[in-house]
Amino acid sequence: MKKLIWLGCLSYFVIGLATVIFGTLMSNLLHDYGRNFSDGGSIVFAQFGGFLAGVLFAPRCVRSLGYRRGIWLAFAGLFAAHAILFLQPYWYVLFIPATLNGFCFGLAQTAIGTLLLEASDKNKAVTMSRLEVAFGVGALLMPAISSLFLKNNSGFGPFAIVASCACLMMMIWIFSYTDYAKKAGNEGAEPDTSAAKHSTTNIIKFYPLAFLMCFVFLYVGLETSTINFLPSVFESRLHFESSQATLTVSIFWISMIIGRIFSGVIAEQIGYFKFLLISSSGALISLIGLAFFENAWIVFALVFAAGLFLSGIFAIAVVHANNANPESTKQTTSIIIASGGIGGALLPLLVGWSMDAVQPGAATWLLAGFAVLMILFLLQVRTVPSAKVRRHKIVENDINISGRQ
Numbered sequence: 001m002k003k004l005i006w007l008g009c010l011s012y013f014v015i016g017l018a019t020v021i022f023g024t025l026m027s028n029l030l031h032d033y034g035r036n037f038s039d040g041g042s043i044v045f046a047q048f049g050g051f052l053a054g055v056l057f058a059p060r061c062v063r064s065l066g067y068r069r070g071i072w073l074a075f076a077g078l079f080a081a082h083a084i085l086f087l088q089p090y091w092y093v094l095f096i097p098a099t100l101n102g103f104c105f106g107l108a109q110t111a112i113g114t115l116l117l118e119a120s121d122k123n124k125a126v127t128m129s130r131l132e133v134a135f136g137v138g139a140l141l142m143p144a145i146s147s148l149f150l151k152n153n154s155g156f157g158p159f160a161i162v163a164s165c166a167c168l169m170m171m172i173w174i175f176s177y178t179d180y181a182k183k184a185g186n187e188g189a190e191p192d193t194s195a196a197k198h199s200t201t202n203i204i205k206f207y208p209l210a211f212l213m214c215f216v217f218l219y220v221g222l223e224t225s226t227i228n229f230l231p232s233v234f235e236s237r238l239h240f241e242s243s244q245a246t247l248t249v250s251i252f253w254i255s256m257i258i259g260r261i262f263s264g265v266i267a268e269q270i271g272y273f274k275f276l277l278i279s280s281s282g283a284l285i286s287l288i289g290l291a292f293f294e295n296a297w298i299v300f301a302l303v304f305a306a307g308l309f310l311s312g313i314f315a316i317a318v319v320h321a322n323n324a325n326p327e328s329t330k331q332t333t334s335i336i337i338a339s340g341g342i343g344g345a346l347l348p349l350l351v352g353w354s355m356d357a358v359q360p361g362a363a364t365w366l367l368a369g370f371a372v373l374m375i376l377f378l379l380q381v382r383t384v385p386s387a388k389v390r391r392h393k394i395v396e397n398d399i400n401i402s403g404r405q
Contacts, residue, residue, distance in 0.1 A: 004119060005127060007176060008112050009134035011071070014165045016138020017145075018078055018105045021158055022047060022098065023228075024146040028155040033091045046095045047102035048345040054106025055338040058114070059330040061107060067115045068173060074111065075170035077104035082163035086156050106341070114333045117322055124322070125272065128315035129264030136257040136311075140250070208381050209332065212321045213339040215276075215377040219313050220340035221347025222283075222370040226306065227252065229351050229363050230290075236360035238294050248303045255307030263312025272320040275312065276378055282309035284371035291364040314340065 022029075026040050033039075054074075061070040081097040081104065089097070113131065120127050142158065149157035230248055234240040267275040286306035293299060318336050325332045347370065354362045 001119065003176070005116065005130060007172065008116050008127075008131055010172070011075075011108060011112050011169055012131045012134040013138040014075070014078070014162070014169050015105045015109050016135040016140075017142050017162050017165060018082070018101055019135075020139045020142045021082075021146070021162060022101075024143045025150075025155060025158060028150060032088075032155060033094075035091065039091075043094065043098050045345065046098045048341065050099035050102030050104075051106035051341050052102075052338055054103035054108075055110045055334055055341060057103075058107050058110035059334050062111055062114070062330060067111055070111050071108055071115075072170045072173035074104045074108035075166045075173060078108070078166035079163050079170060082159045082166060086159040086163060088156055106337070110334050110337050113318065113337070114330050117319070117333060118329050123264070123268060124319045125267040125316055126264030128319055129260050129262075129267075129312055132263075132312070132315045133257055133260040136253060136260060140253040140257065143249075208324050209321060209335065211377045211380040212317060212324075213335060215374050215381070216314065216317050216336050216340045217343035218347070218370045218374045218377070219310070219317070219343070221343035222367055222374070223310055223314075224344040225348045225351040225363070225367060225370075226310075228348055229355065230303070232355065233360045233363050234299065237364075238296070238299065240296070248300065251300055251303050252307040255304040256311040259308040259311025260315070263316065267312060267316045267319075272316050272323065273378075273382060275316055276320065277375070279309045279311075279313050279316075280371060280374045280378060283313075284368060284375065287364060287368040287371055291361070291368065 022043060026043075029043075030036065030040050058070070064070075065073070077100055081100040084097040085094070085101075113128065116127050116131065117124055145161060146158045149155065227249055230252075231240075234248060263275070263279075270278075283306055286302050286309060289302045290299060290306070293302065318333060321332050321336050322329050351363050351366055354366050
C-alpha cells in the first residue's frame, strides 16, 4: 500500500505541474503569438473543458480498461500534449493540446484518487492529504521552473519538462503497479472488469451530495480566485510593489503545502465534518481580515493563515462525500472533482468582473462571501433529515481493489 501511495504522490506532483503551466507561461505565450488576454482566456477555458470531460469520463474509463491502463494512457496523453506544445504549433492548433492536457490530468487525478480511496481501509483522509501535498509541490515549483527558462529566453522549455515527467510516470505505471497488485494479494494486475461477471447496485445519497457539490464548487472557485487576483488587489488597494504582491502567492502555496501535511491526521482525529467547518470558518476570518488591514506584515500573516485553513478542505471533502456513499466511490469522486472544476472556471470570472465594475477591493469581500456560502452549504449537509434523503440508483461493474466481494 505504501508503494501505491508513493506512486500516487509522484503522479499528483506531475499533475500539479501540468495544471498550472499555462498560468505561469500565459503572458509569454500571448507576447510570442501576438495575442490579447481574451485569447488567453480562451486557452484556459479549452483546458477547463478538457478537464471536465476527463473527470466525467474517468469512471467509464476505469470500468472499461481498469485503473492501470486508464492511468498510464492518461500520462501518455499528457506526454503527447506537452510534446506538441514544445514544438510551438500555430495559435489555433494550440487549442488541441491545451484541451488534451486538461482531459488527461483530469482523468489521471480522478482515477488515482479513486484508486487510493478504494484501496485504503482506514486513514483515507491522510492518504488524500498526501496526494494534495504532492500536487501543491508541483504547483509551487512550476513558476520557478518557468522563470528559469524565461530568463534564458526559452519560453517553451517547461513543456519539455512536463512531457519528460509524464513519459516517466507512464512507464512507472506500466510496470510498477503490476508488482503492487501481486504483493497485495490480487492474482492479476488488473481487476476483473467483466460486466457479465460482476454487477452491483450502488446507492448515492443525492441531497447531502448536492450540498457537498455546492461546497466544493465554492471552495475551488475561492482558491483559484485567491491565487489569481489577490496580487492585483494588493497592488491596487494597498499599493504593494509588484514583487511584494507576487510574493503573496508563494506564501499562500507554502502554507497550503504545510497545512496539507497535517490536515489528514487532524481530520481523522476530530472528524471530517468538524474539520471542514473549522477550516471554512478560519478561512472566512482570514479573508475578512484582509479586507480591513493594510500593514504588509499583517497581510502576509493573514494570507499564510488563509492558506493553512483552506489547505485540507478539498481532500477531506472528497473523503467525506465518499463516506456518505461508500458503494459509489468512482461516481462520487468524479462528481465532486467535476464540481470543483466548474467552480474554478466560473467564479474567477465573477471576481474579475467585480474588480472592473466596482473596485479591486471588492474582490476580497466577494471571496469572504464565498466562504460564508461554503459554511451555509456545509451546515445543510449535517441538517438534512435522513427520512428526506433521496436515493438514486447507479448500476456499475464491481471493480474490487482490495480483493473482497
